[in-house]
Each structure stands twice: as structure tokens, then as C-alpha cells.
Amino acid sequence: MSKKSTVTHNPIPTRKGIQDTKIAPYVFIGPSLFFFILFTLYPVVYSLFLSFQTSEGGENVFVGLGNYIRLFQDSLFYESLFNTFIILLIQVPIMIGLALVLATVLHTGIQKAKGVLRVAFFTPTVTSLVAASIIFLLILNQDFGILNFLLTIIGIEHIPWLNDPIWAKVSLIMVTVWRWTGYNMIILLAGLQMIPKELYEAANIDGAGVVKRFFSITIPQLKPVMLFTTIMATIGTFQLFDEPFNLTGGGPINATTTVTMYLYENGFEYFDFGYASAIAYVVVLIIAVLSLIQFKIGDRG
Template identity: 60%
Template structure:
């Protein structure tokens, strides 16, 4: 290679330019695979797609949302699951974390791995196992209920019990994940606080509510907000277990979005649903951060 070419490259790759050169591949990937699809989807929400033809329809897709009963049904289903599943999951996660943090529990490493395993289990495999366990005719759960003299439950074909099944699967899968986060928060609380409280005569119950809970404020905010976002984006569990049925009883927003876009090929309306979901998530997350912060102060 001619020395002049080497000299030109050396002059171009200066210390000031080097950082930008190194981050350029990551920035390009972000632009092409994240920013561009997001912007394109936003533009698509103002269009109607028929085949390869795109027609600008203004706010027509968003207006359609306001008169769509299935959208409201999916929104209601998602919030019903959210209101029940997130508090139950976080309660068990905190309870398990406190137990594993206690000096009374032995073999802590084993239990931590055991509780965390569902979070790394393939969701499709876990859902299939739940489908087998909850089978109305041959499932193990109904078999055990029959042994106790209880009639079989239509776990996946009853509107109420189908929601319960999804909540059970979500709780089983994500409790251990949040347990690890709570456990990390508990390990960062200074032991001196508990020692001082013990010297003042505070019981373990008082220490829990006056020291542990306030010290876990950042952890509570993080787990509540992230769990809420995850539940509002709920797709895999109802898609595999119930397909949104029976009679749209387990239809969630993201599942409705998926069916609108990839079953009925109404991509413009699906994009409008996606951005409506973004707004809902942003508003609810902000409200939660304010409420949880005020509650913990």
C-alpha cells in the first residue's frame, strides 16, 4: 500500500474522530432496526394499506379506535389481568426474597436458582406444559381436584378461568425474576439500621415496615413499572394458551394488534393500536411512579 494512502488514513482517523468511528456500527444498527421502523410505523398509522397501495387517511385509524368494541374489550381484559397479576406476583416475590435473605433458611443458592428457573424457561414449552396440566378431560390439575371431590374446571374454555390460567402462568414465570431484584435490594440495606432499631426495642415486624419497605422504595418503583409495562404488552401466554378466546375473553391489546396486522393485514390500523398502547403505557408508568413515590415517602 502506498505510504501516501496510509498517511491519508492516519490523518483522517484522529483521536477526536476515533470514538465516533467505533460507535458508528451500533448507531447504524439502531437507526435501521429501531428508529426507522418506529418512524415508519408512526407514518403507517395515518395510512390505509391495500396490497402494495398506501393511502393517507389522516386520523381515520385513531377515530376507528374510539368506536371499536374489540379494542375496548382487549383493553379491559389486559387491565383485569394487570390489576390482579402484578400485585400478587410482587407480593410473592417480596415474600420469597425476605425468606431467602433470612439467616434461618439453608441452601439459599439452591432455592434462588429454583425460583429463578421459570424466568429462563422457554415460554412456548412452559405454555404447552400448562395446557397439558390444565386439560379439562385429562389434565393433572382436574384429576387432583376430582380426587378431592371437586368437579372438573374448564380452565381454558371458561372466560373467568381462562384469565386465571394466564395469571397463574405469568405469576409462575416472573415471580422468581422479581424475587432476585428484591433480594438485591435487601442485601443493600445497611445492617446498622436493624441493629439500631433492635436496640430501641423495635420488633421484626416494625423493622420490616419502618426500615425494609422504605429502603426498598427504588426497587418497588422499578418492579411495579416494569411489571406493568410487561403485562400491558402481554402476548405470548394468551396467544399460546387460549388464542384470545373464549369469545375474546383473553384477548389482550398486543394480541389484537397482532391479529389485526398479520391475520387481517390491516397494517395501518394495527400501527394505530400500537401507538395507542405506547401512550397508555407512558401515562400509566408516569402515574405509577408518582403514586409509588408518594406512598413510599
């Protein structure tokens, strides 16, 4: 008597199984989407509505464009915006240029201890800003700071780093450059490593020197990365708050009050959240326009 062969078949998925398969992606993405809506999307939308309201007697009252009209008549807003632009125009080119030099040196000029130097240059980015601010308060102190002590050795009188409007801006730019140059250096270094070595070899065969190769190969190939770092540095400058808040408190005479710090004062010191929201959206618009201009200049280049 012959044995019957048994054939196993994969079970046909039921309608319930198919539905579970379709639902699974939404189950996994659901928590992230929920927190994104709760902590990002909702505050953005709510602050937009809040920018058209003001608080009267503890209740929010619709005032239309009143906050925006008040904003464009506010001299302190213009002063904070001017301070931010001054820091932007000086700090960003210095920071990106220094980051490019450091990245180039680490990429081609130094063969030993590259890892240690990368960590050393990047460390200020992850350093506690409160601790760094305390250190810089000691370094930049007009009377007993180590920087003024070193300057007196070479015959330069004490400089009021944090007590003079101009020198306070200089101090703020110095601290910002110190903190964020390493961050931009790492990004530019990654861009340098993506440039094909064959381009440099061909240029070297053609007799191009180091400077010629840098401006003919490195800069054009690195242009998208430099554009990215410049735009991110611009956005970061308009969000500058921690450094002036910890070092100067916005002084002296509002000389280092940035637009984000002015927003904070109106929102969390005067509790005028409607006006602070209006400032926030105007700043977003300014950043968008500056980013668009930088994109246009980058494409033209």
C-alpha cells in the same frame, strides 16, 4: 574527547494523528448506532407515519386520523383493553407481593441452599415458553389434567380452566405469575442486599420486632426498587402475548385476547398495518400515563 549526550523526545503528534484520535470513538460506536437506527429508530418512526395510512389496492393511502377514530369506535379494542387491565390489576400485585416474600425469606430466613433456590425460582423466566405452554395445557386440561385430578381428590368438581371466560383469565394469571415472579424476586433481592444492616441492628436494640422492622425499614428502603418492578410489570402486562397465544388463542369468546394480541391479529393476520400501528401508539400512550401515575404515587409515598 567527550561524548555527546543524546536526548530522546516523544514525537509530536501530527495533524493526521490527532484526527485519527478524534475519529476512533465514532468508528467503534458506529456499528451499534447503525443497527440501532436500522432496527429500532426507523421502525418506530415509520410505524408512526404508517398509523396515518391505510392500504387500498395494495398501496398505502393517507387517511389522517382515520385509524385512530376507527380505533376508539372498535368494541373489540375496548374488550382487549379491558382484558389487559383485569390481568394487570390482579396479576401485578400478586406477583410483586409474592416476589417480595420470596426475596425476604431468601435474604434473611434461609441460610442453606440459597443459590439453588434462587436458580429454582428464576428458572421459569428462562424456560422456553412453548415447552412451558405445552406442560400447562396438560396440567390445566379439563378432562385429564393433573390439577383437576388433584381437586377431585378433595371433593372439588372439574374446573374448565381453559374453556370458561373467567377461569381462562385465572389460568392466564397463574401462568404469568409462575413465569415472572422469580425475575422480580431477583431484583428485589438485590435491593434488600443494599439496605444497611446497621438500620436493623439499631431497630433491634430499640426493641422493634420482625414485623415492625419489615414495615418501618424494609419497605421504605425498598420503595424505589418496588416502584421499578411495578412499572416494568405494568409494561410487561401490556406486552402480554405469548401466554394467551399459546394457551388459549385469545378465547374463549375473546376472553383472553390482550391488546398486544389484538394488535398482532390486525397486523399479521389481516395485514392492516396502519391500524395495527395506531393501536401500538395508543398502547404506548396508555403505558406512559400509567407509569407517570405510578411515579407520582411513589413520590407521594
